[in-house]
Amino acid sequence: MDASDRLAQLGKIPLFAGLTPAALELISRVATEETHALGTRLFQHGDLGDKLYVLLEGRIRISRDVPGMGEEALAVLGPGAVFGEMALLDDAPRSADARVHERCRVLSIPKDAFEDLLFLHKDLAYEVLWSVVRMLTQRLRETNDKLTFLSVTGKF
Numbered sequence: 001m002d003a004s005d006r007l008a009q010l011g012k013i014p015l016f017a018g019l020t021p022a023a024l025e026l027i028s029r030v031a032t033e034e035t036h037a038l039g040t041r042l043f044q045h046g047d048l049g050d051k052l053y054v055l056l057e058g059r060i061r062i063s064r065d066v067p068g069m070g071e072e073a074l075a076v077l078g079p080g081a082v083f084g085e086m087a088l089l090d091d092a093p094r095s096a097d098a099r100v101h102e103r104c105r106v107l108s109i110p111k112d113a114f115e116d117l118l119f120l121h122k123d124l125a126y127e128v129l130w131s132v133v134r135m136l137t138q139r140l141r142e143t144n145d146k147l148t149f150l151s152v153t154g155k156f
Helices: 003-011 021-030 111-120 122-153
Strands: 032-036 041-043 051-066 070-077 097-110
Touching (some): 003 021, 003 051, 021 097, 021 111, 041 051, 051 111, 111 122
Antiparallel strands (some): 032 097, 051 097
16 A cells, blocks of 8 residues: 555544645654454454554454353444554553454554654644544544434434
8 A cells, every 4th residue: 555545544534534745744653554354353352452454345243242252243344444543542442342243354453653753743633633623522522412312212
């Protein structure tokens, strides 16, 4: 993947949406491409979150093991999806498993390198902060809509 493709992929991530090209360039320098075979577990529930992933090709299954029931798939992600992004923002453990559902290629951004960038480039940290605020606000609105739907339909 060349530099312009990497910048384009990063610019599609909600966490980085609206960042300047210079900010995206800084982030792209710490991103690495990885390829994973079918069945590979990228991370599991409870693991320390150490990377964000951008799915370039293939499919990833996000799931949780439910005691007495087995694996419960929460989502099957396709190209362009982002997962594990909260690992860059907090120190909480992973909230689900991520397994390769179909051979895939991902772009990964390590938490330590991302934190170093924010420490060294305060303007980037400011841009990312506002991007995170917008992302979390959008997610909260979506959650409110879902809860309203569930309460109105009696499924809550």
